[in-house]
Amino acid sequence: MDTEAGMEFFLESREQASLAAAARIRGALAHRLEHQPEASLVVSGGSTPARCLEALADTELDWASVHVLLSDERWVPPDDDASNEGLVRRTLLQRHAATARLLPVYAADSDPAGRCSRIDAEIRTLPFPFACALLGMGEDGHFASLFPDADTLEQGLDPDNLELCVVVDTAASPHVRLSLTLSAISRSDEVVLLMFGEAKRDVYERAKISGNTFPVAHLLKQKRAPVRVYWAP
Numbered sequence: 001m002d003t004e005a006g007m008e009f010f011l012e013s014r015e016q017a018s019l020a021a022a023a024r025i026r027g028a029l030a031h032r033l034e035h036q037p038e039a040s041l042v043v044s045g046g047s048t049p050a051r052c053l054e055a056l057a058d059t060e061l062d063w064a065s066v067h068v069l070l071s072d073e074r075w076v077p078p079d080d081d082a083s084n085e086g087l088v089r090r091t092l093l094q095r096h097a098a099t100a101r102l103l104p105v106y107a108a109d110s111d112p113a114g115r116c117s118r119i120d121a122e123i124r125t126l127p128f129p130f131a132c133a134l135l136g137m138g139e140d141g142h143f144a145s146l147f148p149d150a151d152t153l154e155q156g157l158d159p160d161n162l163e164l165c166v167v168v169d170t171a172a173s174p175h176v177r178l179s180l181t182l183s184a185i186s187r188s189d190e191v192v193l194l195m196f197g198e199a200k201r202d203v204y205e206r207a208k209i210s211g212n213t214f215p216v217a218h219l220l221k222q223k224r225a226p227v228r229v230y231w232a233p
Contacts, residue, residue, distance in 0.1 A: 007227060007228045011232045013233075014233075017194060017231060021134065021230040022055035022056045022059070024192055024228060025131075026059045026061060031131070032131035033065060038065045038066070039067070040127045040130045041100075041130065041133075042133035042185060043071065043133075043134045044134055044143075044144065045083075045084025048196060049134055049136060050091050053092040056092055057091065057093070057098075058096060059097075060096055061097070063097045063098070064101075068101065070102075070180075072144040072168075072178060073105035073177065075106060077106055078104065085102065085105060103122060103126070113167055115178065130189065131188070132191070132192055135185070137193060137200055137216050142215050145170070145177040145178070145179035146179055146215045147168065147172050147173075149172070151169060152166040152169075153215065156168070156182060157218045161181050161182075164184035166181055186219075186224040187225070188225045190225055190228060192228050194231075195230075196233070197233065201231055
């Protein structure tokens with residue numbers, strides 16, 4: 001049985017959760033495009049959002065007016081198997097959504113710090129607020145690339161930080177990463193948090209309790225962008 005409690009949607013299958021999240025994101029984009037000529041969408045990488053992104057690509061929308069940006073990226077070329085850009089190009093930027101415009105993160109002629117500064121400036125030229133941000137969550141409570149052990153975690157989670165992008169070093173990844181800050185992500189009409197599995201459900205439930213240290217707790221308690229949670233076993 002599907003259950004809904006406030007902004008939480010607990011569904012029976014990952015397919016159902018992926019399609020429900022895709023429908024929500026499509027609606028958020030359509031709403032923005034009714035009020036302005038262009039809209040922006042933040043998307044995450046990894047295996048969890050792949051089906052949701054594929055479903056979005058099958059929906060009719062004025063995709064040529066949509067700017068897509070990554071919540072985070074490993075410092076690898078887009079043809080690397082670890083690249084989030086590569087995943088988004090294979091799943092979202094297809095069929096109806098092939099005309100959407102993606103802001104790349106990796107640049108072969110730059111370094112992570114230099115590219116981070118330029119991305120910060122480039123994001124500010126996109127339509128604000130973002131129509132929606134599609135995020136996942138790790139079993140350590142991280143979202144985007146804001147990992148618990150990151151030396152830039154404090155600035156990454158500061159809701160009042162003026163910086164929109166940070167460089168992240170984490171023991172959880174062999175690659176340096178670039179990540180949007182919570183300050184940037186929360187500049188969205190809404191956040192869709194998509195996650196699968198009992199372990200992540202347990203982390204999410206614990207993150208809702210005051211006083212915990214999970215990075216995702218900061219996302220849940222910020223007041224700028226409502227967070228809608230889609231979960232399946």
